[in-house]
Amino acid sequence: MRIVRPFLALAALGVCAAPAVFTLSPTAWRVASLFFLAVVIASGLHVVLGLTRIVSLCHFALVGVGAYTAGYLSLHQYTPTVLSVFLGAVAGGTVAFAIAFLTRTLADHYLTLATLAANEILVNVFRSATNLTGGVNGMTGVPPLSLMGHELSQPAMYYPVVACAGLTITFFVRQLESWPLGHALRAMGDVGSQIASLGISESRLRMRGFLLGGVLAGLAGGLMAHIDGFVGPESFGVGYSVLYICFLVLLGVGRLRGVFVTASVTVLAAEALRALFAWQMVILSAAAIMAMIARRAPRPVPVLQKGQGA
Amino acid sequence: MFTQQLVNGVSLGFVYALLALGLALAYSTSRVINFAHGDVFTLGAFVGLGLQRHLGIHFGLAAVGASIAVFLGGAVFSYHVLWRLRTSLERSVSTIALGLGLRDGMLIIFGSDSQSFDAVYPTGVIGIGGMVLPSSLLIVIALTALLLVGVGLAVTMTSIGIQMRAAAQDPELAAMIGISTRNIQALGFGSGCMLAAAAGVLVGPVWQVYYAAGSPVGVKAFTAALLGGFGSLKGATLGGLMVGVLEALLAGYVSSTWKDLGVYACLLITLLLLPRGLVHTGPSRVG
Numbered sequence: 001m002r003i004v005r006p007f008l009a010l011a012a013l014g015v016c017a018a019p020a021v022f023t024l025s026p027t028a029w030r031v032a033s034l035f036f037l038a039v040v041i042a043s044g045l046h047v048v049l050g051l052t053r054i055v056s057l058c059h060f061a062l063v064g065v066g067a068y069t070a071g072y073l074s075l076h077q078y079t080p081t082v083l084s085v086f087l088g089a090v091a092g093g094t095v096a097f098a099i100a101f102l103t104r105t106l107a108d109h110y111l112t113l114a115t116l117a118a119n120e121i122l123v124n125v126f127r128s129a130t131n132l133t134g135g136v137n138g139m140t141g142v143p144p145l146s147l148m149g150h151e152l153s154q155p156a157m158y159y160p161v162v163a164c165a166g167l168t169i170t171f172f173v174r175q176l177e178s179w180p181l182g183h184a185l186r187a188m189g190d191v192g193s194q195i196a197s198l199g200i201s202e203s204r205l206r207m208r209g210f211l212l213g214g215v216l217a218g219l220a221g222g223l224m225a226h227i228d229g230f231v232g233p234e235s236f237g238v239g240y241s242v243l244y245i246c247f248l249v250l251l252g253v254g255r256l257r258g259v260f261v262t263a264s265v266t267v268l269a270a271e272a273l274r275a276l277f278a279w280q281m282v283i284l285s286a287a288a289i290m291a292m293i294a295r296r297a298p299r300p301v302p303v304l305q306k307g308q309g310a
Numbered sequence: 311m312f313t314q315q316l317v318n319g320v321s322l323g324f325v326y327a328l329l330a331l332g333l334a335l336a337y338s339t340s341r342v343i344n345f346a347h348g349d350v351f352t353l354g355a356f357v358g359l360g361l362q363r364h365l366g367i368h369f370g371l372a373a374v375g376a377s378i379a380v381f382l383g384g385a386v387f388s389y390h391v392l393w394r395l396r397t398s399l400e401r402s403v404s405t406i407a408l409g410l411g412l413r414d415g416m417l418i419i420f421g422s423d424s425q426s427f428d429a430v431y432p433t434g435v436i437g438i439g440g441m442v443l444p445s446s447l448l449i450v451i452a453l454t455a456l457l458l459v460g461v462g463l464a465v466t467m468t469s470i471g472i473q474m475r476a477a478a479q480d481p482e483l484a485a486m487i488g489i490s491t492r493n494i495q496a497l498g499f500g501s502g503c504m505l506a507a508a509a510g511v512l513v514g515p516v517w518q519v520y521y522a523a524g525s526p527v528g529v530k531a532f533t534a535a536l537l538g539g540f541g542s543l544k545g546a547t548l549g550g551l552m553v554g555v556l557e558a559l560l561a562g563y564v565s566s567t568w569k570d571l572g573v574y575a576c577l578l579i580t581l582l583l584l585p586r587g588l589v590h591t592g593p594s595r596v597g
Contacts, residue, residue, distance in 0.1 A: 055402050102582055108398045109343040110585055113532055116345075117577040120529055124571040238525075242410045249403050279418065285411030289391055292400045 029155035031267060033227060036166030037220055038263035043173045044216030045244050050254040051182065052209040053189030057241050058099065058115040061122035062214045064236030066092040066221025068126060068133050071142040071231045081145045085222035092218015093211050095122070100210035104203035119238045126233035138232030145226045158227055165223060169216060174256055176212075185209050186254070243281065246288040314441055315562040316555060321447045323554025324454035325509050329531035330538055330546040331461060332505030336384075337540050338478035339498025340392055342401040346409030347506050348528020352521060353412055354380050354507025355514040356420055359427055369430045373511040377504045384503025389496040409528075416521040424518035431515050446516050453512050461505065462543040474498055506531075526570055530557070533577040539587025548588060 041063060048056045070088030073079040079087070103114040126133050133139060144153040145161060152158040176182040188195045188205050196202055225231045244262055251258030329351060336344045344350070358376035361367055367375070387408065395401050431446035465471040477484040477494040485491050510524075517523070534553045538545025553573055560569040580587070 053399055055399060055406070057406075102578075106581060106585060109402055110581060112345070112402050113343065113536070114578060114581045116529065116532070117574050117581065120526075120574040121571060121578065124568075124574065128567050128571065239410065239413075242406050245403060246407050246410065249400075249407075253399070279414075281414035282411045282418070285407035285414075288407045289404050292404060293391060293394050 026155045029159050033155055033159045033162040035263050035267045036162045037223055037227070038267045039166040039259060040169050040216055040220040040223070042244055042248065042259040042262040043169045044213040044220065045241075045248060046173060046254075046256065046259050047176070047185070047216065048209055048213035049245060049248055050256075050258070051177070051185040051189055052206055053253070054115075054206065054209070055112045055245060056115045056210075056213065057112060057238050057245075058119035058122065059213065059217055059244065060236045060238070060240040061119040062092045062096050062217035063221040063224065064122060064126055064231075064233070065095045065214075066218030067225040067231045067236075068139065068221075069218070070222030071139045071225035072132060074143050074226065075139065075141060081143060081226055082147065085145075085219065085226065088222030088225070089215045089219035092221060093215035096214020096217070097207055097211045099214075100207040104206065116238060119236075119241065123233055123236055123238075126236065133231070133233070136233060138230055139225075140230050142225045142229050142231060144229065145223075162223055162227070165219070169219070170256070170259065173259075177256070181208065189254070239281075243284070246284050250284070250288045250291045311562065313439075314443075315558045317441065317443055317447065318562075319555030319558030320551060321451050321554070322557055323534075323551035324451050324458070324547075325513050325550070326527075326530050326534040326553050327547040327550025328454050328457060328505050328509040328512075329527065330534035330550050331458065331543060332502035332509075333531055333535040334502075334538065334540050334542070334546050335461075335465075335474075335505070336499045336502030337535075339474055340388060340401075340495045342392055342398070342405060342499075343532070344499070344502060345402065345405040345528075346412060347502070347531055348524030348526070349409040349412040349416075350380060350384070350503045350506040350524070351510040351527055351531075352416060352519070352524035354510035355519045355523070356416060356425075356510075356521075357507065358511035358514055359425060359519055362427060369427065369515075373508065376511050377508045380507035381500040381504035383500075385496040385500030388499035389492060392499065393492050393495065413521060413524070420521060422521060424520040426518055427515040429515075450512055450516060454509065457505070457508060457512075458543065458547060461501075465543070470497070529577065530573050533573055533580065536577065536580045537584070537587055545587055 041059070044062075045056070045059050048054050048059065066088035069091035070081075070084040073084040073087055074081050099115070099118050103111055106114055127136050129135075144151050145158050146152060147161070150157075152161060177186070184195070184200060184205055185208070188200070188202055188209075195205070224235075243266065247262035247265060248258045251261050329347060333344060333347055336342065336347075354376050357379055358369075358372045361372035361375050362369055365372075391404055392401055395404055431449050434445050435442050436445050436448060437443075465474065473484070473489050474494055474497065476487075477489055477491055478498070481491050484494070510519075530553050531550075534549035535546060537549030537552055538547070539549075553576065556576060557569050557573055560572040564572070
């Protein structure tokens with residue numbers, strides 16, 4: 001019941017909002033779709049950062065891997081769009097797994113540096129492999145999603161698909177937290193390499209966490225490619241990963257509600273407060289740092305205060 | 311052609327060495343990798359540019375002023391923020407957030423256009439052994455080398471430098487003999503930022519200054535610092551020179567598009583194969 005309650009609340013909210021929903025403009029439908037897309041991206045990062053406590057700076061590059069894979073398959077190989085999105089998720093997961101496998105001996109800052117290097121390498125490949133990705137100009141003309149022969153080209157048409165994906169993924173991640181794998185991932189995040197004393201391989205667990213995060217990132221990328229009809233390298237810079245990480249930290253690392261707030265603020269507030277958007281990053285970074293300091297308990301007072309020593 | 315590219319690489323390499331030394335100073339005293347290092351480099355260049363243009367002061371004084379201002383900023387950040395955060399995740403995220411805030415703050419304040427210093431270095435060329443080298447290139451090499459030697463002497467010969475090394479090797483033992491770890495960490499982190507700012511001002515007249523210039527430079531500085539083992543002047547200089555020469559040769563013989571990719575691949579390979587660097591002086595455990 002504890003797990004079902006938030007979804008009942010969301011369903012009730014949906015029923016109440018239904019009359020208003022039908023009057024929405026295409027822009028509002030699009031913003032709502034982008035919100036659920038951000039939920040999928042943030043859910044993947046939640047698995048990596050929130051559960052395993054790894055600061056992954058290559059999450060958006062993995063979104064890019066999914067987007068380019070799905071876009072290329074749909075545009076050049078005429079693969080059905082749903083299959084392309086699925087294969088985009090597989091590609092995101094595969095690349096994430098490869099990164100985790102290569103960096104399995106690294107920890108803390110070194111691992112973060114490795115994810116930064118991986119992000120820069122992937123973005124440079126997106127820019128340089130012109131034949132596959134369209135280079136700096138990006139890939140244009142990616143067809144819209146289609147289901148059973150119907151093209152979902154309008155925001156109101158693809159919204160249900162993206163919303164279903166967002167809610168399903170959130171439900172899955174919430175369930176995951178109560179499964180043995182979720183507990184193991186969280187335990188590894190809390191105690192680090194000490195988990196090896198229980199006979200659990202830290203590197204294998206980390207690879208699973210990365211794989212899950214990569215699959216979700218790739219899925220979001222595949223959906224993004226078909227919604228936008230365009231995939232460009234500038235959408236996958238390290239700055240976006242940093243933005244999401246800051247929000248998740250601000251809301252408390254490891255809390256699933258942070259996923260929804262992150263998605264809300266990055267998409268809805270950015271649309272609503274375009275005038276203030278320029279300052280958003282500055283305010284956000286300061287807020288994230290302040291939040292981390294505020295959560296800290298004060299340092300214990302030293303036993304020997306100045307002037308009290310023998 | 312090869313020798314020309316080599317000199318270009320050495321010039322780049324000394325700049326990266328200065329940045330890598332800054333990263334190593336901050337890491338050895340605070341045990342935090344400053345992910346905002348590249349943005350601090352750009353901030354230094356902008357502060358120097360502002361001092362020269364708007365206050366009309368001499369370039370040398372502007373460079374000193376910018377370095378001191380950034381040193382104070384870095385020291386305050388370490389003293390009031392990093393000291394209060396105890397997990398490495400929080401410390402990493404705090405410097406990542408600092409970089410994000412600095413980059414967008416600079417975009418808002420200075421705009422997205424590239425800016426350049428007023429004429430500072432002589433514009434002529436000097437012929438050495440059949441090579442034609444811009445004098446500005448040689449000046450950058452000389453100034454950065456001078457700074458590297460100066461920092462090396464300060465760390466090894468002065469009392470405060472010895473305290474910093476003591477705190478870096480064993481913070482608890484250093485605290486027991488009366489060294490304030492918090493102050494030393496602030497000093498080390500601030501000095502690291504100061505070196506990044508100094509590098510930014512020194513190359514400002516040669517490179518274009520724009521708000522996102524520090525991102526690729528920062529990654530190359532990480533590569534140089536890693537190659538050097540995050541712990542010594544010798545290592546930072548060696549790492550910086552290797553990265554600079556690699557970048558110049560890739561730009562000269564392969565393509566300027568792939569030069570960054572080559573350096574990023576070098577960073578990843580170093581992390582995987584030589585995580586303790588070529589000149590290991592740090593802790594035995596990686597991470």
